[in-house]
Amino acid sequence: MESVNIERVLISADEIKDKLAEMGGKITADYAGKDLLMVGILKGAFIVMADLARHIELPVEFDFMAVSSYGSATKTSGVVRILKDLDQEITGRHVLIVEDIIDSGLTLHYLIRNLEVRKPASLELAALLIKDGIERPPLDVKYEGFHIPPEFVVGYGLDYDGKLRNLPYVGIMDTTGLDD
Ligand code: IMP
Numbered sequence: 001m002e003s004v005n006i007e008r009v010l011i012s013a014d015e016i017k018d019k020l021a022e023m024g025g026k027i028t029a030d031y032a033g034k035d036l037l038m039v040g041i042l043k044g045a046f047i048v049m050a051d052l053a054r055h056i057e058l059p060v061e062f063d064f065m066a067v068s069s070y071g072s073a074t075k076t077s078g079v080v081r082i083l084k085d086l087d088q089e090i091t092g093r094h095v096l097i098v099e100d101i102i103d104s105g106l107t108l109h110y111l112i113r114n115l116e117v118r119k120p121a122s123l124e125l126a127a128l129l130i131k132d133g134i135e136r137p138p139l140d141v142k143y144e145g146f147h148i149p150p151e152f153v154v155g156y157g158l159d160y161d162g163k164l165r166n167l168p169y170v171g172i173m174d175t176t177g178l179d180d
């Protein structure tokens with residue numbers, strides 16, 4: 001088996017926990033008295049979704065979409081394909097999209113346009129990580145976790161070649177010798 005090295009821990013499990021608690025607190029306050037539907041983007045967002053949701057003190061519902069953006073293991077091509085759509089209608093619902101990371105922003109840009117057509121009552125975005133220094137279409141991320149350098153990271157839902165999603169922290173991977 002090919003071995004992959006973590007160059008360094010970028011964000012520790014404790015730092016992530018504190019940040020998600022803070023984000024959950026804001027979401028709880030903002031959606032008080034409203035029916036919130038959290039939409040996680042599979043697969044990467046499953047861990048953020050689960051942990052963030054446990055800091056939200058509201059009768060929240062959950063749904064998931066699975067998308068795939070074509071590209072190599074470490075770069076996206078911007079072409080998005082919906083592999084699994086939402087189970088429920090979102091017309092008139094307060095929808096909060098939950099993402100692990102915003103890199104090129106192309107996945108979310110596409111998804112937002114796709115979901116807006118369905119006329120939700122509101123549509124907001126939460127993302128644990130945002131890569132700095134990347135040119136992307138304008139995205140209004142209402143609940144953001146950490147800004148990180150434009151490097152390839154793994155853990156806390158983020159994979160390299162399908163693996164490493166279960167690391168409890170966000171780490172920078174040593175990409176020496178890997179495809180680009
Ligand atoms: P986008 O480039 O913003 O469209 O990001 C698309 C998807 O690529 C994200 O939802 C992640 O699943 C994945 N991705 C982007 N950057 C990284 C990274 O640094 N590590 C692992 N996956 C990433």
Ligand code: MG
Pocket residue numbers: 044159
């Ligand atoms: Mg991915």
